Amino acid sequence: MIPQGSFLEVENDFRFHYYDEGDGDVVVLLHGSGTGASGHTNFKNNFVALKEAGFRVILPDLPGYGFSSKPENEIYSLDYFNTKIIQLLDALRIQSFSLIGNSLGGALALGLALSHPERVEKLILMAPGGVEDQDTYNTMPGIQKLLSDFLGGDMNQEKIEGLLSLFPYDPSIINDEMVAERMEILPLMNSQVLASMEIPNMEKDLVKINHPILAFWGMNDQFIPVSGAMKLGENCPNAQIMLFSQCGHWVMIEKEKIFNQACINFLSA
DSSP: OOOOOOOEEEEOOOOEEEEEOSSEHHHHHHHHOOOTTOOHHHHHHHHHHHHHHEHHHHHHEEEETTTTOOOSSOOHHHHHHHHHHHHHHHHHHHOEEEEEETTHOOOOOOOHHHTTTTTTEEEEEEEEESSSSSHHHSSSSHHHHHHHHHHHHHHOOOHHHHHHHHHSGGGOOOHHHHHHHHHHHHHGTHHHHHHHHHHOOGGGGGGGGOEEEEEEETTTTTOOOHHHHHHHHHHHHTTTEEEETTOOOOOHTTTTTHHHHHHHHHHHH
16 A cells, blocks of 8 residues: 655645655655656655664655546646646645655756746656657657557556566566556556647657766666667766666666665765
8 A cells, every 4th residue: 555645735736745744854765657657666665764874765656646536527647647746745844855756756857947947956867858859758658558558548557567568677576566556556647648648748848957967777678778878978068968778767776775765965065
């Protein structure tokens, strides 16, 4: 069972589910997309490591995911996601923060660094979206299966297990707990978030991001092409990139100890 965090209502009757734990500098974790995705399913172990290292960690379920609201009359654009995230942080009276974002969450982190540069301190990105055209992402095997399975309807445990097996390099790390957590979230989801999602290609704007960036990428990622790592390295003036062989889309899970320590060192510097 996924432990319940806190709930907070922001503008337009939107209800966020989130965890807010620890003291110190604020780190906001933005999870990726996918069937049954939530803040906890993406970051549960990283969240604990950061809290124990002395950070205040904010872990929301993004709009359309987890136990947060899932309006069916919204276009889930970059601006919509990030407007809601800022509303949550404003309600929590958090002015300055660092961001950790995976996949969709990485794209949102880049967008927040561009739209609110004065509030963002550092960026940690794991195979972020938003640096390729959508047609490029749609050629990736993981994205193709995600869209065909979920938008095609009739999601079930077999499809969940098949999709999850594409995230890591070694599918044997998928265990019963991971599947059960995704199945717990699945009945809450609707198709609007994936059907209407609009994340622009921000490649040309990367040169405007002067924040310190630590980026991770698995060389065997089946969702976000590793070519994006070069785009970050070539265009972002304060970026450092860590590439992992025999690693897929879940660096924070597949390389958990290395990832946690690198994040703590980077945020503490």
